[in-house]
Amino acid sequence: MGKSSKDKRDVYYRLAKEQGWRARSAFKLLHLDEEFNLFEGVHRAVDLCAAPGGWSQVLTNKLRENHANHPQEEEPKIVAVDLQAMAPLDGVIEIQGDITKESTADEIIAHFEGKLADIVVCDGAPDVTGLHDLDEYIQAQLTLAALNITTHVLRPGGTFVAKIFRGKDITLLYSQLKVFFSSVTCGKPRSSRNSSIESFIVCQGYNPPQDYTPSMTNPLLDLKYDAQNEMMGPNRTIVPFLACGDINGYDSDRTYPLQTSYTPLDPLVPPISAPYITAVSMKRNNYF
Ligand SMILES: C[S@@+](CC[C@H](N)C(=O)[O-])C[C@H]1O[C@@H](n2cnc3c(N)ncnc32)[C@H](O)[C@@H]1O
Incomplete structure (x- = not known):
């Protein structure tokens, strides 16, 4: 055998x-x-x-x-x-x-x-x-x-x-x-x-990227995007945001009832630090 x-x-x-x-x-x-x-x-x-x-x-x-x-x-x-x-x-x-x-x-x-x-x-x-x-x-x-x-x-x-x-x-x-x-x-x-x-x-x-700063709170391990862990220099990757199609007039009667002072640059992309209440009103309006 x-x-x-x-x-x-x-x-x-x-x-x-x-x-x-x-x-x-x-x-x-x-x-x-x-x-x-x-x-x-x-x-x-x-x-x-x-x-x-x-x-x-x-x-x-x-x-x-x-x-x-x-x-x-x-x-x-x-x-x-x-x-x-x-x-x-x-x-x-x-x-x-x-x-x-x-x-x-x-x-x-x-x-x-x-x-x-x-x-x-x-x-x-x-x-x-x-x-x-x-x-x-x-x-x-x-x-x-x-x-x-x-x-x-x-x-x-x-x-x-x-x-x-x-x-x-x-x-x-x-x-x-x-x-x-x-x-x-x-x-x-x-x-x-x-x-x-x-x-x-x-x-x-x-051969790390020039100016790469090793960090234990980097995107390889830990996805934290609050102010303390903000990625800087080559550690930070920004990808283009592309709105596909004409969003003018889309859901134009939407309101932000609980946020009188909040004027987003792009209403579909609130800043990361936007308060919880934003998420609630965005959710209510079915944005995500
Ligand atoms: C296949 S054995 C390594 C054998 C070793 N190369 C040798 O030749 O003796 C895998 C080892 O990974 C360790 N291990 C798994 N996860 C780990 C972690 N998060 N931190 C440290 N050790 C870990 C296990 O405890 C285990 O001893």
């Missing part, structure tokens, strides 16, 4: 046990490295969603190798983060925290003491629900949280690698990543199960 594909996949599970990797996923990073040469000249790394620590082990080996080859260069620094506690790993600073939280980002940044990382990797996966659209959405949110932390800690020219679920809406995420990196490639390492929707984006050449 021939080997089933399941038997072949298990080779990485067995190899991981034999070679002392904490997780078979270590091979995914090793195989991505074979293709993309991820660790050349890398001394400082962040491992997001790191438990139980397979990728951190790979990082430790690669960065130590780099240091052994160039002892005059700085000592390796690796910061690993996960929701779950991780058994200690020599040479790895571990943070137990949620990567979607600002406090976790602050903690990571603090460990770099003003210096920047050469690479950020993220193998994060939320608990899947089995509802594909929902799982893809949550995975994309996790990737965006990782990207957001990355914009705070990655040096220009640096690399970001993250797990994605390559579903039908993935091109939106690619577009968002292309804003920040000169090269964005999607890779499926041979150790990643064929049956799995997972792939990895390899983003190289970090």
Whole structure:
């Protein structure tokens, strides 16, 4: 009887046990490295969603190798983060925290003491629900949280690698990543199960828009448009508003009965700060 594909996949599970990797996923990073040469000249790394620590082990080996080859260069620094506690790993600073939280980002940044990382990797996966659209959405949110932390800690020219679920809406995420990196490639390492929707984006050449200011309250994570969180400069995107068709005379008897002082420039688009009562009267007039 021939080997089933399941038997072949298990080779990485067995190899991981034999070679002392904490997780078979270590091979995914090793195989991505074979293709993309991820660790050349890398001394400082962040491992997001790191438990139980397979990728951190790979990082430790690669960065130590780099240091052994160039002892005059700085000592390796690796910061690993996960929701779950991780058994200690020599040479790895571990943070137990949620990567979607600002406090976790602050903690990571603090460990770099003003210096920047050469690479950020993220193998994060939320608990899947089995509802594909929902799982893809949550995975994309996790990737965006990782990207957001990355914009705070990655040096220009640096690399970001993250797990994605390559579903039908993935091109939106690619577009968002292309804003920040000169090269964005999607890779499926041979150790990643064929049956799995997972792939990895390899983003190289970090190059944020000029004057981009990293912020945890930015549109990638948090859609807040109140006065305190107003987007400025290149963080702010304004798209044209086009009234389609002739709206003259449309519903011309409308009134704003509860707002004597409110004179909107465009009655169909009240300012964001317009009071609740505006929404009530607009709703009453069936504008939305
Ligand atoms: C597939 S495992 C990572 C395996 C790891 N790369 C390794 O080689 O050992 C996914 C991890 O993502 C973590 N995770 C999921 N959501 C997270 C979040 N919001 N913040 C931090 N970690 C998260 C989980 O706790 C889990 O340990």
